[in-house]
Amino acid sequence: MSFEIPDDLRYRETHEWTTTGDTVRFGISDFAQDELGDIVFVELPDVGDTVEQTGEFGVVESIKAVSDIYAPVSGEVTAVNDAVFDKPELVNEDPYGDGWLIEIEVSDEGEFDDLLDADEYEAQIE
């Protein structure tokens, strides 16, 4: 089974993705949503909260597991995708699009160096 792994994103080993720049979006990878199965609940921080690269920023719950989700880079939350609260299945259906989770203003762009690129992430999940 091959998974979608967009080239323009960076990935955390724990299967979260982020866009690059000074304001970025986070989500979970196609591989992660497939592993979890049907997602039924998503817990996210509020706008204005701070997230740390070393810490979890929310929870994704599926019919078979509960997983903490970790921030690829640190920063302050500027937007939250409210749509996934009512329709958690968006994360399954469109993990890189409508199923995005939060947007943050990055506090240290150097942190991107700690992340995997698409090829490295692909090698990890193979």
Add this chain to the structure above:
Amino acid sequence: MTTGGTPFAPHTDADVEAMLEEIGAGDESELFDIPEEVAFEGKLDIEARDEPAVKSDVSRMFARNDDLTEFLGRGHYSHYVPSLVDHLSMRAEFLTSYTQYQPEITQGFLQVLFEYQSMIVELTGLEVANCSMYDGASALGEAATLASRLRRVSGDTMLVPTHLRDGKQSVLENYCDGAGLVVETYSMDDGAVDVGALEDRMDDDVVAVYVENPTVRGVIQEELGAVGNLADEHDALFVYGTDPVALALLEQPAELGVDVVVGEADTLGLPTSFGMGLGLFATKEEYLRQVPGRLVGASDDDAGNRAYTLTLQTREQHIRKERATSNICTNQAWVALRTAMHAALLGPTGLVDLATDAVENASELSGRIDELSGFRAPVHDRHHFREFLVRSDQPAAAIAGDLETEGYAVHVVDDHLLQVCVTDTNEAAMDDLVAAFEEVAR
């Protein structure tokens, strides 16, 4: 440590040896890590006796109990439990030492728990009820930790009334201590919440306000909507302690802005059982993911049949360990079953009748004691449910002692305060109690 095999731990020495060898341990003691300071090395000194001897000892012990007619309440209430509840709940399908949760083989039990939850939902007006906590005190503790989890801003104070049972207060403090919360009291005005004082006390440190209705002194509180508003203004939860019989008559907590209802649901289904309880816990659907304890849900199976199962278990510690909503993974399922049976047998009308009697009996009995010289009742100028305070000119302990000699048990609350509780199980003895009060006042 049991070796050599018993009916309860059927391992022979050879079995134990084989198991130890398999895991690479030399001795059973290596499997345990018990700190020396708590390890008990002595003999337990328990004398083994046969069953008839134990039975006769216990009977002799029971015979030492005074045979008193009890007018006791303050948290534990006796309502007549129809014998049908015994007959049904003792059926072998229900009476097991293990709560039956496996949906493939236990639809009946799960349905009962679902019915119990549905009754609690109907009585409270809130959308979600779990299928019980240990007792009212642990339910209150869970409400406090729920409040601290839900609150986005800091704060660490749980406000409780000055009139609160000691046992409940101490369990709550235990819960709060671990969760980094502190328990503080607000004052009462003539037996009910002093809204003005509460308003002065409220600040952004308060995570929850707890109000009991009826109170431990039997007072029915009115105008509690004001407390709901105060709690809302300070982003605190409004926690409300009550019981299913009282709920049949009192305004629905949901109408007052209550966030969590807790209490003892065992006022139905159990006789007064010396501390055994059934923790009532109901809350709003928006807090569903934070509810402690077990929830039974209804769905359809693939053949379209109604099917029941435990649901939303990701809140629980067997799934989420340290992120669980509660460290309690069990409940009082069999007691909840009896409570549901009792409530179903009474039906809505029977339940309202029982609650109405609780008000009328308390009013009648307090009125008659009030007419006697040397007593004033009720002490609080309010409506009462089941129980009320009596002020006595003579020391309360002496009066209670004399009543005991006459064959009646009442509570001593304070130097000159007694408390009397009347329900359907002792209402027939009201005339005799009044006569006894008259007797002891002389």
